[in-house]
Amino acid sequence: DTGVSQDPRHKITKRGQNVTFRCDPISEHNRLYWYRQTLGQGPEFLTYFQNEAQLEKSRLLSDRFSAERPKGSFSTLEIQRTEQGDSAMYLCASSYVGGARDTQYFGPGTRLTVL
């Protein structure tokens, strides 16, 4: 499978715990995005990387959230001291910037439930 993969697919955690999600983009893609999606809503932008550089962070990304893409390949999104409001689907997408159209390909998402 050469698409975007995310792990885990589902995560249930207790409030106050830390969680970490992983995203493996399509191998030749240089951009990687993280989004959050709550039920009945479209995805909301959180942050994105071009290669290993984190170029932008949304104000939705509080200081409890941190994302890394250390070698410009896979990325991790960590949420510290989780709150019930963090319950959502976390989507990763990747794209290649440089072509005529920057189509973002999405992974299957990680569904987080905070109890």
Next chain:
Amino acid sequence: KNQVEQSPQSLIILEGKNCTLQCNYTVSPFSNLRWYKQDTGRGPVSLTIMTFSENTKSNGRYTATLDADTKQSSLHITASQLSDSASYICVVSDYNTDKLIFGTGTRLQVFP
């Protein structure tokens, strides 16, 4: 106010029927407009992508149209199938920021 508004919020049709989903946007200038299909519990999958100079784009039974003057787009689904049941999300790319602005989607249910 959301910069990308979709209607209807939800839609139920019978298998084999056609339907049209609407998207109105205020993002300006924009570089492209996309339609994504999202199955429940899955990530969105790209259906079509159109630049401001394109009026229509087809992908099998899916046909998207774009009127950049009125800032409207539609997604027409022909001869619907049960597997078309999903959310359809209109996404506009902001030319200045390169950000994708997502609509809240239209939830389509196709019944036999």
